[in-house]
Amino acid sequence: MIIYAHRGASKHAPENTIPAFDLAYHHDADGIETDVQLTKDGVPVLIHDEKLQRTTNGNGFVKDYTYAELTQLDAGSWKSPQFADTVIPTLEDLLRWNQDKQLKLNIELKNNIFPYPGLEETVFQLLQKYNMVNQTVISTFNQESIVKLKQWSTELNYAFLTSKKDKNLIPFAESIKAEGIHIQYRLLTNRLVEQANQHDLYVAVYTVNLPLSIKRAIRMNCHAIFTDIPKLAVDLRKNT
Ligand code: G3P
Numbered sequence: 001m002i003i004y005a006h007r008g009a010s011k012h013a014p015e016n017t018i019p020a021f022d023l024a025y026h027h028d029a030d031g032i033e034t035d036v037q038l039t040k041d042g043v044p045v046l047i048h049d050e051k052l053q054r055t056t057n058g059n060g061f062v063k064d065y066t067y068a069e070l071t072q073l074d075a076g077s078w079k080s081p082q083f084a085d086t087v088i089p090t091l092e093d094l095l096r097w098n099q100d101k102q103l104k105l106n107i108e109l110k111n112n113i114f115p116y117p118g119l120e121e122t123v124f125q126l127l128q129k130y131n132m133v134n135q136t137v138i139s140t141f142n143q144e145s146i147v148k149l150k151q152w153s154t155e156l157n158y159a160f161l162t163s164k165k166d167k168n169l170i171p172f173a174e175s176i177k178a179e180g181i182h183i184q185y186r187l188l189t190n191r192l193v194e195q196a197n198q199h200d201l202y203v204a205v206y207t208v209n210l211p212l213s214i215k216r217a218i219r220m221n222c223h224a225i226f227t228d229i230p231k232l233a234v235d236l237r238k239n240t
């Protein structure tokens with residue numbers, strides 16, 4: 001089972017920042033999950049919320065600021081004063097950081113609220129530039145992005161994200177040619193895993209932080225989990 005650090009090791013470091021990715025690497029996560037949005041001037045940046053206020057000292061929407069403006073913000077102090085001066089990273093910062101580590105990547109296109117025209121192209125071109133297409137899964141709640149990306153690249157892996165119970169989930173994921181489904185943990189059942197696997201779809205679950213839930217995902221042969229505490233998951237995987 002692949003262990004992705006959800007927004008980095010985000011329980012102990014500010015989510016979606018280089019310190020959180022560093023900690024995930026030091027805790028032996030197999031991969032990094034992160035969220036990408038576009039700035040006003042089209043730079044892909046790593047931040048979960050569409051609004052800045054929860055995880056930075058800024059206000060308003062990410063999409064209304066240029067990258068230069070966003071670099072002025074503090075994206076670490078909200079977590080702890082020890083992370084003051086941490087900035088919002090770009091996707092390119094992450095890919096550069098990963099060059100000597102070669103972790104797996106799960107890049108979530110955060111385009112279910114704002115469409116961010118050009119996001120898919122920009123992300124794909126950067127993955128090609130850094131030669132990281134093969135180790136990356138693109139996930140999104142926005143199925144149109146998967147359909148669009150599929151037309152350009154069959155080398156990339158794509159997963160459909162959902163938090164909703166839907167009896168048509170598997171036929172739907174098949175119809176858009178996703179490789180996997182990334183589901184909220186409460187949707188996980190043996191039956192769903194079996195059905196998905198019968199249709200050549202893998203199942204990954206988010207966000208799994210409790211020991212019992214992590215062990216359950218391991219025992220149910222989930223393909224991957226997303227956890228804020230990769231160290232806990234790595235230790236449990238050794239002993240389950
Ligand atoms: O990719 C899994 C998970 O990150 C999706 O939900 O809200 O944490 O981005 P969210």
Ligand code: CA
Nearest residue numbers: 033034035108
């Ligand atoms: Ca995410």
